[in-house]
Amino acid sequence: MEKINKNKNLFLLMKKQCYCLYILIFVSVMIVQNIYAGSIGPSSDLLLLVDKDHKVDIRYAPQKTRNIANLVKSCKKEIILREDAADEAIRMFDDMKKEGIADVQAVSGHRTYAYQTRLFNNEINRKKNIGHKYDTAYGLASQEVAVPGASEHQLGLAIDLSTQNSGLTEQFAATAAGMWLDKNSYKYGFILRYKKEKSHITKIVWEPWHFRYVGKIHARIMYEKDLCLEEYLDLLKNEKVIKSMQEGNTCYQIFYTTDIYKTYENTIDRSYDHQDGYIVTTFLVVEDKNMPPSYIRRFIKMK
Numbered sequence: 001m002e003k004i005n006k007n008k009n010l011f012l013l014m015k016k017q018c019y020c021l022y023i024l025i026f027v028s029v030m031i032v033q034n035i036y037a038g039s040i041g042p043s044s045d046l047l048l049l050v051d052k053d054h055k056v057d058i059r060y061a062p063q064k065t066r067n068i069a070n071l072v073k074s075c076k077k078e079i080i081l082r083e084d085a086a087d088e089a090i091r092m093f094d095d096m097k098k099e100g101i102a103d104v105q106a107v108s109g110h111r112t113y114a115y116q117t118r119l120f121n122n123e124i125n126r127k128k129n130i131g132h133k134y135d136t137a138y139g140l141a142s143q144e145v146a147v148p149g150a151s152e153h154q155l156g157l158a159i160d161l162s163t164q165n166s167g168l169t170e171q172f173a174a175t176a177a178g179m180w181l182d183k184n185s186y187k188y189g190f191i192l193r194y195k196k197e198k199s200h201i202t203k204i205v206w207e208p209w210h211f212r213y214v215g216k217i218h219a220r221i222m223y224e225k226d227l228c229l230e231e232y233l234d235l236l237k238n239e240k241v242i243k244s245m246q247e248g249n250t251c252y253q254i255f256y257t258t259d260i261y262k263t264y265e266n267t268i269d270r271s272y273d274h275q276d277g278y279i280v281t282t283f284l285v286v287e288d289k290n291m292p293p294s295y296i297r298r299f300i301k302m303k
C-alpha cells in the first residue's frame with residue numbers, strides 16, 4: 001500500500017514538472033517571438049528573390065489572398081494573388097479595358113509547391129519523350145519551368161497574362177496587351193520579370209507574359225533604370241541607400257541593411273531580399289513650395 005502511494009506521489013511530482021517545463025518552453029518561445037517582432041517586424045517579401053538558388057520552403061504560402069478570376073477576364077476559375085497584388089492587377093485590367101485592350105486574360109496566379117512539382121515533372125517528361133536523357137531533360141526543363149520552390153508564383157505575387165491568340169508564348173510581346181503591359185505595368189507595381197535582354201542574369205528564358213508584383217515604388221525605379229530584380233538588389237547592396245523622387249514632390253529613401261535590429265524613421269515597407277539583407281523603404285518629409293516655409297508630412301499609402 002505504501003509502495004502504491006509512493007508511486008502515486010512520484011507520478012504527481014513528474015506531472016507537475018512536466019507542466020513547469022511546458023510553461024517554460026511556451027514563455028521562451030513568446031520571448032523569442034517578441035524580440036524578433038520588435039527588432040525587424042515581418043518581411044513583406046515584396047523584393048524576395050526566388051530562383052533555383054533562392055528557393056522557398058514547401059510550406060511557404062501567401063497570407064491574405066484574393067481570387068480575381070471573377071473580377072477580370074480569366075481562363076481559369078481560380079486566379080489567386082496576394083491581396084495587395086490582386087487590387088493592383090484589377091486596376092490594371094480596368095485601365096487596359098478603358099484603353100480598348102479587352103482581349104487580355106489572366107492565366108496563372110498563385111501556385112502551390114505541389115502544383116509546381118507537377119508542372120516541372122511534366123516538362124521533364126516532355127523533354128525525355130523527345131529523346132533527352134534525364135539529366136539533360138532536367139537541365140532543359142529548369143530553363144523553361146521553375147523547379148519546385150523556385151517559382152515566384154508560390155509567393156502569390158506573380159501573374160501570367162496572355163491573349164487567346166498568343167497564349168503563353170513570345171508572340172504575346174507583339175500584341176497590343178503585351179506592348180501596353182511592357183510600358184505601363186510598373187504604374188501598378190508590376191515588373192516584366194524575365195526580359196529577353198536580361199536572361200543571362202535571371203537565368204530564365206524570355207517570358208513576356210510573366211509579371212511580378214514588387215510594389216509601385218520599386219517597380220518605378222526598376223522600370224526607369226531598366227533593372228531586373230537581381231540588378232536592383234545588387235544596386236541597393238552596393239549603394240546602401242538610394243533616393244527616388246516620385247509622384248510630384250514625394251521622395252522615397254530606400255535602405256539596404258544586414259542589421260536586423262536597425263530601425264528607420266517613416267518606414268513604409270521592409271522586405272527580406274532572400275540573400276543576406278533587408279530593403280527598408282521610407283518616405284522623406286518634403287517641402288511643399290506652395291505652403292509657408294514649413295515641412296509637411298505626406299502619408300503615402302503604399303500599394
Ligand SMILES: [Zn+2]
Nearest residue numbers: 158159160210
Ligand atoms: Zn509565370
